[in-house]
Amino acid sequence: MLIKVRKPSEVRSSEITDEKLFWDRRRFLRGAALAAAAASATPLLLGSAAARADASAPTGGKLEPLAKSPYSTSEKLNAYKDITTYNNFYEFGTDKGDPASHAGSLKARPWTIKVSGECEKPGVYDLDDLIKPNALEERIYRLRCVEAWSMVIPWVGFPLKEVVKRFGPTSKAKYIAFETLLDAAQMPGQRPSLFGSVLEWPYREGLRLDEATHPLTILSVGLYGKVLPNQNGAPIRLVVPWKYGFKSIKSIVAMRFIEQPPPTSWNMQAPQEYGFYSNVNPNVDHPRWSQKRERRLGEFLKRPTLMFNGYGDEVAKLYSGMDLTKNY
Amino acid sequence: MPPGAPAVFPSILSSMVVIRGDSVTAPQRLLWLLKPTLFLACLAPLALLAWDAWSANLGANPITAIIARNGRWALRFLLITLAITPARRLSGWTWLIRYRRMLGLFAFTYACLHAASYLVLDQFFAWRMILEDVTKRPYITIGATAFTLLVPLAVTSTKKMIRRLGKRWLQLHRLIYVIGFLGVLHFLLLVKSDISSPAKYGAILLLLLGIRAWTWWGRAMMEWATGALAAARRGLLLRRRAGVAK
């Protein structure tokens, strides 16, 4: 089975979804665009608007206007309901349905992100101040979970690169370490059970600086044109579409620029199962799951998993010369 | 009705009997009624699964949900089956034994559904992938072993087989302990980091095996004690006869 991967140069179709809410939003956008056309505000339709959006609206609030992205796929979207009820977010429990049931206790505002380490502008930043200067884009990406299932999700966000630029990493900054909120009152899954903690909290992830500044890497604040629901990592999360889902850390409170690769949660938990890179790779199996195929949620037959989750044209060069069976 | 059953019949049920004013045959009738009721109850998880599948209520990943539910019910019925003997001992309800075979066969039924949903829904007969799974992934190897071991138990569960195999039937069916252990291990190995669920099943298994060990040990101690007592008495008798003691 071949999955068509759109090159950045291609124009993406706007007729992509079967989801009612999404259509509603689209209709609204089109209406808004038509109205604006009189004032020749057509950039919205052309997808080049540097629109400033307010992502501080409560969950479910609409984010607009949104620019479209040449990096989006035209594959069929997974339904909003599936994306928001089938989550791995162990801070709220280990069942796929737990985050949707328990994430109500997370307070997504006010929210700050602590920036530290090898950069020119360390400090504690208010989230909205971080988001505001960026044009919100819609990025429709494949998400491949290490458990061999996948979805297609219309994220809303902006390139991580923009934020990184703003903090001014020094020449010593080779990696970025990220951390999720640590607060068992808001995140009941962080309370140890009879058998101890399921992971060592807070959740930690990391990227090499060139991965972090790759144009595909985004910080997401929404999906389906709406403010990110708590269970999907509100108020702000990473999305790195060529890596297994667990690399895309949720509810970020800290970013640190460092010289050495940072410890990462699943790697700490089981180093032989989860590597630092965790690039989607059909040729390197997880001890418990074959990674050759995946089930796209909503489909019956499994499909072959693509190298780098189908983003090889864009990212393979980041790893040239590396042995990916060793650096899994 | 096995001999002795009415004597230890649970008081709630016998009081129902009295209300109905049918004191002699009613317990027996109730026991007859219990079997089809239990049979239907054992089918309830399957019915619920079918209903949830029909009404698209299995979440975003229905195939995994089906595999997981059937797997859990296979293990639950295995544990329920293993619970019959200790429950019978502790309560004195000897009639419980009548339902053990049925419960065991339901464990097998759900294991079949579990394995079939893996084979058909998850893998859709991708034999090479299945072979790879069975040989390369320990949790599948162990699950498949447990399933394979269940087959001879199901096949030899008929009255005829019990009679034909005699003492060897009992020995063969001790495999259920191994299967229970493998089932829990299968579960333990497949979870990512949260072992609480398999650990609960494991704890119940250990408890059930523990009760057995305890009763075996108790029985052995009893035997030893009665033996010792008898020996002592014999010794005393001999001494008396010999005129040593009075």
Ligand code: HEM
């Ligand atoms: C041919 C034999 C078997 C195969 C191929 C098999 C395969 C599987 C698979 C693929 C899963 C799901 C793993 C996942 O969620 O990623 C699973 C889960 C499970 N299996 Fe099996 N299995 C087999 C036999 C058994 C037997 C005999 C038992 C019980 C005695 C059993 C009990 C379970 C349990 C309890 C689960 C966990 C369900 C959950 O996650 O809630 N399996 N098995």
